[in-house]
Amino acid sequence: MTVAVKKFHHDSDLIDQFSRQLCRELERAVAERGHAYLVVSGGRTPVPLFERLSKQVLPWPRITIVLADERWLPATDAQSNERLVRQHLLQHQAAAANFISLLTDASDAHQAVTEVNERLADLPRFDVVILGMGEDGHTASLFPCSAELEHALSTADSVAAVTPTTAPHQRMSLSLARLLNSRHIYFHLSGTNKATVLEQAMQPEADFPVSRFLQQQQVPVEVMLAVPEE
Ligand SMILES: O=C(O)[C@H](O)[C@@H](O)[C@H](O)[C@H](O)COP(=O)(O)O
Numbered sequence: 523m524t525v526a527v528k529k530f531h532h533d534s535d536l537i538d539q540f541s542r543q544l545c546r547e548l549e550r551a552v553a554e555r556g557h558a559y560l561v562v563s564g565g566r567t568p569v570p571l572f573e574r575l576s577k578q579v580l581p582w583p584r585i586t587i588v589l590a591d592e593r594w595l596p597a598t599d600a601q602s603n604e605r606l607v608r609q610h611l612l613q614h615q616a617a618a619a620n621f622i623s624l625l626t627d628a629s630d631a632h633q634a635v636t637e638v639n640e641r642l643a644d645l646p647r648f649d650v651v652i653l654g655m656g657e658d659g660h661t662a663s664l665f666p667c668s669a670e671l672e673h674a675l676s677t678a679d680s681v682a683a684v685t686p687t688t689a690p691h692q693r694m695s696l697s698l699a700r701l702l703n704s705r706h707i708y709f710h711l712s713g714t715n716k717a718t719v720l721e722q723a724m725q726p727e728a729d730f731p732v733s734r735f736l737q738q739q740q741v742p743v744e745v746m747l748a749v750p751e752e
Pocket residue numbers: 563564565566567568590591592593603653654655656660661662663
């Protein structure tokens with residue numbers, strides 16, 4: 523399956539097209555199956571997309587949002603992905619959406635794996651998964667530097683606890699298997715550095731965590747990439 527890469531020179535053009543496409547897919551999922559499941563990522567890149575999506579008229583009560591990964595922090599922390607989603611996505615029209623948190627009261631993410639797996643156990647195939655990527659080739663919290671990487675890439679569980687050594691905070695990440703149990707995966711990327719890493723990660727011999735998504739044959743992948751004009 524080939525990866526479709528759509529390049530934009532302006533973030534705003536990317537957001538226009540991406541949000542329209544997402545609306546169509548979410549509407550279609552609700553029309554066909556009665557409910558839509560949307561997975562979103564944290565980090566800085568998705569903020570303008572979240573803000574745009576939050577204002578769209580969609581059947582939000584029939585849409586459930588899950589994070590691809592969470593930093594193991596209270597949901598009130600400025601670095602929390604849940605806080606980001608609550609502040610920028612679950613607003614306006616989208617305030618009516620359902621949200622499933624990846625957080626528990628446990629102080630260590632490893633202690634929370636069973637509880638979070640149970641919380642996600644009944645979820646069907648995701649309709650749309652939106653992932654980001656770091657310049658080290660991580661996606662979700664599948665960090666190349668972490669001791670738990672092989673487990674997170676091979677487990678049949680929905681989630682894995684991950685301790686990155688090159689990024690702050692312990693994480694709870696959806697596993698590779700759970701993320702690939704989806705109908706459509708998007709990567710939302712911005713900047714020339716990420717464009718370069720993407721190109722490397724798409725090579726057949728590349729072994730970045732993100733390569734597991736770019737090289738698989740199971741789920742269609744589309745990259746929405748904003749790079750300034752040369
Ligand atoms: O919580 C997180 O850190 C993520 O979900 C992570 O996978 C993110 O998508 C990338 O690190 C890109 O982050 P930026 O958009 O901030 O570059």
